[in-house]
Amino acid sequence: MNSLRTSLMLLAAVPLLAFAGDKTPAKAASTDKAAASDCHHPAEAAKAAPKTDASQATASAQDGWKLTRGEALKGANPVKLADLLAKPQPHEGKTVTLEGRVRKACERKGCWMELATDGTAKGPGVRVTFKDYGFFVPLDSAGAQARVEGVVKVAELSEGHASHYESEGAVVPRGADGKPREVQLVATGVELRR
Known part of the structure; x- marks a missing residue:
């Protein structure tokens, strides 16, 4: 029993x-x-795996850069981050290389990051997104030094996109008229180091 x-x-x-x-x-x-x-990006973007080419990782390790995402940097015209922020219009639509400190990165997927000259929350920065959402950066990228290559864009954001970015911890600058505007870079390749 x-x-x-x-x-x-x-x-x-x-x-x-x-x-x-x-x-x-x-x-x-x-x-x-x-x-x-909650995210405005396509559902497929959430599943995109970071792409790192083994030859890129080797080349990056040789010059001190630790993590590479997307395509290898091709040596586009280097532009100082402060110069781009001061006068973005002459660079709009052009491919450039930028260096700066990652002030913030998307905490949900790693689908964007903000570069700032000193990495602090004060002042303007450049939002870096990734071409076709084909790759992302680590969620803990904030504080890393970044070298990125891509096309410059000056964008006026919808209130919905601005609120979305702010909910992820972004600093969204607003013009004198109160509309959210920012300098963006659609990156084809990113290198990060700590």
Whole structure:
């Protein structure tokens, strides 16, 4: 009789234990879905894996850069970050290379980062996004030194996009008219170091 009772208890307990063990993955999945629904980027972007070419990593290690994402930098015209922020219009639509400190990075997916001359929250910065959302940066990129190459864009953001970026911790500058505007760079390649 005891063995029958034990068997019945095991039959009931095993599925309950298995169900209890599944709470963490279900919670993580629901969190990912919630983050994806809050994010304005395409759903496929959330699944994009960081691309790092082995030859890029070797070349980067040789000149002191530690992490490469996207394409290898091709040596586009270097522009000082302070100069770009002061007068972005002459560079709009052109491919440039920028260096600066990562002030902030998207904390949900790593789908953008802000570069600033000194890395502090004060003053304007350049928002770096990644071409076709084909690669992302680590979520903990803030504080890293970055070298990026891409096309400069001066953009007026919708209130929705500005609010989205701000919810992720971004500093969104506003013009005298109160509209959110920023200097952006759509990067084809990124190098980061600590």
